[in-house]
Amino acid sequence: CPPNSAANGHFLTILRHLLIQDFDMDDDGKPDTLRLAFATPRRWLKDGQIISVRQAPTAFGPVSFSIRSDIGQGQAYAEVDMPRRNQPKKALLRIRLPDGWQAATAKLGEQPVLVDDQGTIVLPASAEHVAIHCTLIKS
Numbered sequence: 001c002p003p004n005s006a007a008n009g010h011f012l013t014i015l016r017h018l019l020i021q022d023f024d025m026d027d028d029g030k031p032d033t034l035r036l037a038f039a040t041p042r043r044w045l046k047d048g049q050i051i052s053v054r055q056a057p058t059a060f061g062p063v064s065f066s067i068r069s070d071i072g073q074g075q076a077y078a079e080v081d082m083p084r085r086n087q088p089k090k091a092l093l094r095i096r097l098p099d100g101w102q103a104a105t106a107k108l109g110e111q112p113v114l115v116d117d118q119g120t121i122v123l124p125a126s127a128e129h130v131a132i133h134c135t136l137i138k139s
Contacts, residue, residue: 016056017039018037018039018040018041019036019037019039019040019051019053019056020034020035020036020053020056020058020063021033021034021035021036021038021039022034022035022058022059022060022088023035025090026089030059031058031059031060031088032088032089032090033088033089033090033091033092034058034060034063034083034088034090034091034092034125035091035092035094036053036063036065036080036091036092036093036094036123037051037065037067037093037094037095037096038092038094038096038120039096040094040096041096042096042097042098042099043098044096045067045069045071045076045095045096045097045098046069046071046098047069047070047071047072048069048070048071048072049068049069050066050067050068050069051065051066051067052065052066053065053066058083059086060083060085060086060087060088061083061084061085061086062083062085063080063081063082063083064080064081065078065079065080065081065093066078066079067093067095069097071097071098071101071136074135074136074137075133075134075135075136076095076097076103076133076134076136077131077132077133077134078093078095078130078131078132078134079129079130079131079132080093080123080129080130080132081128081129082123082125082127082128082129082130084128087125087126088125089125090122090125091122091123091124091125092120092121092122092123093120093121093123093132094118094119094120094121095115095119095121095134096118096119097119097136100138100139101136101137101138101139102117102119102136102137102139103115103119103121103134103135103136104134104135104136104137105134105135106121106132106133106134106135107132107133107134108121108123108124108130108131108132109131113132115134121134
């Protein structure tokens with residue numbers, strides 16, 4: 001029974017996978033996909049909340065990101081400092097908003113990018129720093 005080191009380690013692994021997932025999606029034995037904030041609870045981004053991760057270790061090198069919701073103004077913002085040691089083949093960020101809200105559009109700087117119905121945005125894996133602005137709508 002908790003507390004014990006195995007339970008503590010398992011809890012930390014689950015917390016990490018809420019925020020960061022570095023997966024081998026093509027089954028070649030090497031991680032190739034970096035997924036950020038894919039499993040965060042929706043209430044973590046209620047109006048005015050911020051999710052922030054700094055220098056988290058990944059298979060590609062340290063990554064930092066923050067997501068800030070401003071649902072009252074219909075906006076969400078994210079910044080990502082991509083890993084520099086190895087570039088993932090694919091990098092994705094998910095903006096998981098509270099029920100009843102979804103990201104309608106997204107821009108990387110001034111460049112429009114697609115955002116799917118789950119709030120997933122494909123990030124340029126070769127970029128060092130990415131700034132994202134999302135316009136939100138009620139769903």
